[in-house]
Amino acid sequence: MSRLLSELRESRPLVHCMTNIVVANFQANGLLALGASPVMAAAPEEAEEMAAAASCTVLNIGTLHREALEAMELAGKSANRAGNPVILDPVGAGATRFRRDAVSRLLGALDVALIRCNAGELAAIAGVDWRASGVDAGEGTMDTEEVAAQVARQHGCLVAVTGETDVLTDGERTVRIGGGHPAMSRITGAGCLLSAVCGAFLTAGKDDPFRSVAAALAFYKAAGEGAAETSSVPGSFLPAFIDLLALLEDGDFELPESAKEVRA
Ligand SMILES: Nc1ncnc2c1ncn2[C@@H]1O[C@H](COP(=O)(O)OP(=O)(O)O)[C@@H](O)[C@H]1O
């Protein structure tokens, strides 16, 4: 059994979130429940200092504006210098040109450890034709595993594409993680919080980032599935979900067994 969750809770990582105005409170509560220590800090004036002091930095473009983008670049570079993981959540990347350009700029300027996105956001990053729908996954057809692996190779990072089944790849190995519950897509911020949870797991398991993110995805699916046993309607699912982020332990979720090779 992995001890990653206990180790995370023992180290109580400081997770620096440069996030959107919709989910900031939910993300902070979710991280606290998990056992991490959230700090939301968006100003360019403090971006570098906060990123250097934190264990990881999570860049979320959900309600991005010009100054926030500049601050993210400063924070990301500082986190890179400090050797701290940078996680990118390209919220709604396919919705507007501003978001697409922002994602390209961040991926060009920074050494990102993980892109955590939904299928529509992956399609936007990869330039795959897709019917985007705001921050939702939208609709289209692609070989998600292959496209995610291409993006991972291109940017030298992990890519986690979430949905009914999550896909995690480093460009060479790919795992799929099932479970969870559709109720997770009926509360806002489930993806945004997951990106921050992945950051916390990455800081706890720096020696094996692929395994750490796989554990984060499996843990989160288990929390969603367990919460839906209490209630699967959004209003009461939400607190049950936060509770399970605090209550689940190492033995309550399983790491995916085998990693499929996508490239020889
Ligand atoms: N239909 C579903 N069934 C099971 N789990 C889901 C479903 N939709 C989303 N999830 C889970 O919800 C979490 C957030 O993922 P997702 O909804 O894809 O992110 P986003 O909110 O960024 O679009 C992930 O843990 C994912 O596995």
Ligand SMILES: Cc1ncsc1CCOP(=O)(O)O
């Ligand atoms: C609704 C909305 N609008 C801008 S950011 C945001 C939250 C998106 O959260 P998630 O991607 O986790 O569903």
Ligand SMILES: [Mg+2]
């Ligand atoms: Mg999202």
